[in-house]
Amino acid sequence: xxxxxxxxxxxxxxxxxxxxxxxxxxxxxxxxxxxxxxxxxxxxxxxxxxxxxxxxxxxxxxxxxxxxxxxxxxxxxxxxxxxxxxxxxxxxxxxxxxxxxxxxxxxxxxxxxxxxxxxxx
Numbered sequence: 001x002x003x004x005x006x007x008x009x010x011x012x013x014x015x016x017x018x019x020x021x022x023x024x025x026x027x028x029x030x031x032x033x034x035x036x037x038x039x040x041x042x043x044x045x046x047x048x049x050x051x052x053x054x055x056x057x058x059x060x061x062x063x064x065x066x067x068x069x070x071x072x073x074x075x076x077x078x079x080x081x082x083x084x085x086x087x088x089x090x091x092x093x094x095x096x097x098x099x100x101x102x103x104x105x106x107x108x109x110x111x112x113x114x115x116x117x118x119x120x121x
Contacts, residue, residue, distance in 0.1 A: 005033040013044035019051035022059040030059050034066050043075030050081035060095040067098065 003026065007014040014037040022030055037045055047063065049055075067077035079098050082090070090098050 003029040014042040015046045017048045021054040045077045049086040052086040057093040060093045
């Protein structure tokens with residue numbers, strides 16, 4: 001099981017990369033990484049699942065619960081590049097909501113553009 005968390009503190013967002021199989025110990029690692037991201041104040045979480053070979057229902061439920069929690073706070077959780085195994089497991093577990101995009105995990109507010117200078121008369 002491979003689980004890596006990259007946090008961009010200024011933007012309050014994180015990317016969680018998952019690979020191989022998430023079972024038992026992997027599920028505990030996943031929950032710790034989710035907790036780390038939430039504790040760091042992340043509102044946006046992107047989960048890269050391109051290399052997931054197998055995942056247990058409990059891990060999918062944890063991701064789904066985190067998505068609901070972040071959405072309730074105005075944030076989002078987006079699963080990026082889900083593997084076939086991830087898609088199949090999510091559909092069987094009733095967690096198809098993880099496969100829906102709820103928007104990009106970018107900064108909460110758009111960055112301000114250049115300000116117009118006041119006109120001098």
